Amino acid sequence: MPDACLKTIDGGYVTPASAPAPLLMQARGVSFRPQGKPLVDDIDLDIREGRRLIVMGSNGAGKSLLMRLLHGLIAPTSGEVVWRGKPLDRTAMREQAMVFQRPVMLRRSVIANLQFALAVRGIGGAERRRRVEEALEQARLGDLAKRPARVLSGGEQQRLALARALACTPRLLFLDEPTASLDPASTLAIENLIATAHARGITIVMITHDKGQARRLGDDIAFLHAGRLVETGPAARVLETPSSGAARAWLEGRLYLDDLSSPHTSPTP
Amino acid sequence: MFRRQFLSLALAGTLAATLAAGGSAPVSAADEKFIIVQSTTSTQNSGLFDHLLPIFKDKTGIEVRVVAVGTGQAIRNAANGDGDVLFVHARPAEEKFVAAGDGVKRHDVMYNDFVIVGPPSDPAGIAGSSDVVDALTRIAAAKAPFASRGDDSGTNKAELRLWKEAGIDIGAASGDWYRETGSGMGATLNTGTGMGAYIMTDRATWIAFGNKGDYTIAVEGDNRMFNQYGIILVNAEKHSNVKSELGQTFVDWVISEEGQAAIANYKVDGQQLFFPNAPAGS
Amino acid sequence: MQDFATTLWNAVGLILLGDADLIEIIALSLRVTLSAVVIACLIGLPLGALVGAFRFPGRGVVTVLLNALMGLPPVVVGLVVYLMLSAAGPLGPLRLLYTPTAMIIAQTILVTPIVAALTRQVIEDLHSEYAEQFASLGVGPLDRVAALLWDARYSLLTVALAGFGRAVAEVGAVIIVGGNINHVTRVMTTTIALETSKGNLELALALGVVLLAIAVIVNAAVMALRASAVRSAYA
Numbered sequence: 001m002p003d004a005c006l007k008t009i010d011g012g013y014v015t016p017a018s019a020p021a022p023l024l025m026q027a028r029g030v031s032f033r034p035q036g037k038p039l040v041d042d043i044d045l046d047i048r049e050g051r052r053l054i055v056m057g058s059n060g061a062g063k064s065l066l067m068r069l070l071h072g073l074i075a076p077t078s079g080e081v082v083w084r085g086k087p088l089d090r091t092a093m094r095e096q097a098m099v100f101q102r103p104v105m106l107r108r109s110v111i112a113n114l115q116f117a118l119a120v121r122g123i124g125g126a127e128r129r130r131r132v133e134e135a136l137e138q139a140r141l142g143d144l145a146k147r148p149a150r151v152l153s154g155g156e157q158q159r160l161a162l163a164r165a166l167a168c169t170p171r172l173l174f175l176d177e178p179t180a181s182l183d184p185a186s187t188l189a190i191e192n193l194i195a196t197a198h199a200r201g202i203t204i205v206m207i208t209h210d211k212g213q214a215r216r217l218g219d220d221i222a223f224l225h226a227g228r229l230v231e232t233g234p235a236a237r238v239l240e241t242p243s244s245g246a247a248r249a250w251l252e253g254r255l256y257l258d259d260l261s262s263p264h265t266s267p268t269p
Numbered sequence: 270m271f272r273r274q275f276l277s278l279a280l281a282g283t284l285a286a287t288l289a290a291g292g293s294a295p296v297s298a299a300d301e302k303f304i305i306v307q308s309t310t311s312t313q314n315s316g317l318f319d320h321l322l323p324i325f326k327d328k329t330g331i332e333v334r335v336v337a338v339g340t341g342q343a344i345r346n347a348a349n350g351d352g353d354v355l356f357v358h359a360r361p362a363e364e365k366f367v368a369a370g371d372g373v374k375r376h377d378v379m380y381n382d383f384v385i386v387g388p389p390s391d392p393a394g395i396a397g398s399s400d401v402v403d404a405l406t407r408i409a410a411a412k413a414p415f416a417s418r419g420d421d422s423g424t425n426k427a428e429l430r431l432w433k434e435a436g437i438d439i440g441a442a443s444g445d446w447y448r449e450t451g452s453g454m455g456a457t458l459n460t461g462t463g464m465g466a467y468i469m470t471d472r473a474t475w476i477a478f479g480n481k482g483d484y485t486i487a488v489e490g491d492n493r494m495f496n497q498y499g500i501i502l503v504n505a506e507k508h509s510n511v512k513s514e515l516g517q518t519f520v521d522w523v524i525s526e527e528g529q530a531a532i533a534n535y536k537v538d539g540q541q542l543f544f545p546n547a548p549a550g551s
Numbered sequence: 552m553q554d555f556a557t558t559l560w561n562a563v564g565l566i567l568l569g570d571a572d573l574i575e576i577i578a579l580s581l582r583v584t585l586s587a588v589v590i591a592c593l594i595g596l597p598l599g600a601l602v603g604a605f606r607f608p609g610r611g612v613v614t615v616l617l618n619a620l621m622g623l624p625p626v627v628v629g630l631v632v633y634l635m636l637s638a639a640g641p642l643g644p645l646r647l648l649y650t651p652t653a654m655i656i657a658q659t660i661l662v663t664p665i666v667a668a669l670t671r672q673v674i675e676d677l678h679s680e681y682a683e684q685f686a687s688l689g690v691g692p693l694d695r696v697a698a699l700l701w702d703a704r705y706s707l708l709t710v711a712l713a714g715f716g717r718a719v720a721e722v723g724a725v726i727i728v729g730g731n732i733n734h735v736t737r738v739m740t741t742t743i744a745l746e747t748s749k750g751n752l753e754l755a756l757a758l759g760v761v762l763l764a765i766a767v768i769v770n771a772a773v774m775a776l777r778a779s780a781v782r783s784a785y786a
Contacts, residue, residue: 350638455748480750
């Protein structure tokens with residue numbers, strides 16, 4: 001599967017180099033309004049295979065909520081999420097994985113955390129052993145394999161969480177501020193793992209507050225403000241010349257409190 | 270991995286439970302030769318059964334399991350069929366039990382007597398009396414605290430009969446100077462001595478009782494305080510699970526010459542507690 | 552009462568010397584209580600985990616019911632079990648009345664709601680931490696319950712301990728369904744009740760101290776196990 005993806009990204013036989021990569025996932029008018037409060041408001045978004053989409057926006061803009069809606073952890077109040085042309089369901093979720101801002105570590109050893117994720121997907125025997133080995137090696141956690149996961153450092157825990165997600169060989173990986181509370185060395189290790197995953201053809205959707213990280217890892221940027229998608233486009237363009245007031249203010253480090261209708265750019269780049 | 274751990278955990282638990290359940294089985298299954306006797310706290314607490322039962326088991330190989338509760342509860346348990354033999358002390362209730370078809374036949378076994386014990390201060394001035402009706406009248410007149418079993422036991426029934434004979438309505442005094450503990454003889458003695466009340470008890474329990482404090486016997490020797498024990502085989506015609514043969518063996522032995530001698534031989538501090546009086550040859 | 556120390560010392564002496572009767576009573580106490588706790592855990596752990604990990608209609612009612620049943624009066628349980636097992640009752644033919652099995656049944660009924668209610672709490676807390684990760688990994692309902700129970704194992708030890716404490720100290724139910732028959736159904740608590748009714752208060756108290764000591768030993772062992780788990784951040 002990763003091979004096929006690679007071909008597509010590299011502009012192989014399916015599409016001309018200039019044409020956009022095929023659609024993997026689509027949000028169509030997705031809204032989330034508990035008690036009528038629009039926390040995520042009418043979002044249209046295309047996620048294309050093999051791309052790395054960075055979701056940005058100030059605190060409370062609805063980034064994490066949007067990610068949970070896309071991953072199917074929460075059902076939208078209205079609108080729909082489409083996965084490879086069909087409505088998102090449990091099977092589709094199994095082709096995705098998510099790493100949370102605060103890694104959830106089972107109260108077991110490092111190796112048992114990996115084994116658990118594979119076991120619930122029905123992967124056992126030699127295949128599981130191989131994938132566990134690979135994950136430990138990639139995340140450089142081989143020496144810590146027998147250690148209780150919850151006594152690892154924050155960086156080690158996040159590496160394990162990422163390795164655990166990747167061991168399940170998802171097509172799409174959601175990352176919710178995976179390096180938010182990590183030191184630079186740990187951040188680098190995580191970024192390297194993400195880069196490796198991307199090189200294998202895994203589509204990435206990541207939330208970050210770090211402009212540098214967005215530039216290093218992003219192909220596209222989607223900018224959220226007050227639950228609405230106010231700007232999307234290639235990472236370099238959005239970071240250098242944001243067209244929306246909200247994105248411009250945020251990137252310049254200003255507070256942006258305008259709750260009136262903000263400029264609404266087309267969701268497709 | 271986790272599935273295997275969970276499974277082994279569950280398995281270990283089941284195994285332990287099975288072992289525990291299995292462990293209890295041999296007691297009732299392999300050792301079938303036993304009977305259950307519904308009896309009273311006075312016979313148990315006085316140590317009489319600890320003296321009698323080993324002798325009986327040596328002779329017959331039958332294990333006797335005693336459930337010691339108040340006479341009232343013992344009779345009700347037996348009427349449910351939860352026992353093979355009834356060994357209590359409340360003649361009218363026992364006769365009713367037989368008349369209702371729950372028991373085969375009632376036999377007199379032994380007697381002892383009731384006494385009234387009281388504190389050294391003797392607020393009703395009854396110490397040394399041998400007239401129980403007079404003593405109760407004095408207690409009521411002085412409104413001196415009196416602790417009653419209040420549990421429908423044989424002792425309780427006997428006590429109520431005596432109050433009635435004295436013409437005193439203890440219902441009106443309940444909660445005032447007349448205090449019903451609603452518990453066994455021992456518990457009532459513990460409570461009563463604690464509150465400085467007079468208490469009517471069977472002599473056997475009193476002699477064997479370990480928490481007398483400074484209490485002494487105030488009233489004794491009135492033949493109205495005679496305490497007769499009876500033994501009844503539970504009727505298998507009504508309660509099919511009753512082990513008639515084993516039960517009858519026990520009843521026969523208790524009223525036999527040998528059983529009666531064993532009862533007479535039981536002494537605490539050199540005092541005989543029960544006086545056998547089964548009619549010879551019954 | 553001034554010779555309480557002497558009596559206590561004598562009671563301890565009886566155990567150290569291996570007094571057969573006392574050891575038999577202690578062994579039966581432990582057998583009945585541990586069996587009841589194990590069975591209660593087999594029922595209560597999965598039940599509590601189901602209520603703790605899933606949302607379903609009537610869940611609030613079940614939770615309230617479980618919590619309320621924790622306060623079941625032992626005498627009432629004893630009576631109900633007596634009426635069931637009595638020769639005149641529906642389960643009379645099983646002939647379980649006045650056997651250790653009857654005592655195990657009564658204590659299981661007392662302990663199961665405690666295990667289930669406390670398990671629900673533990674599992675609910677853990678599940679709130681795990682829920683999103685489980686949903687993301689696509690963990691099925693059965694695997695979810697199993698994983699939660701396994702990961703909460705050290706907290707659940709404390710739950711089992713609470714059940715053990717209730718059962719081992721209980722007298723009201725076992726004296727009714729067991730009958731306190733010497734060498735058959737006489738346990739620590741019923742012996743204490745009997746000695747109290749005989750007025751042997753010092754001996755009763757000494758037996759109480761022995762019972763307490765057993766409870767302390769069991770608790771200390773479980774806590775030591777838990778402490779090692781805390782060091783691994785498993786608890």
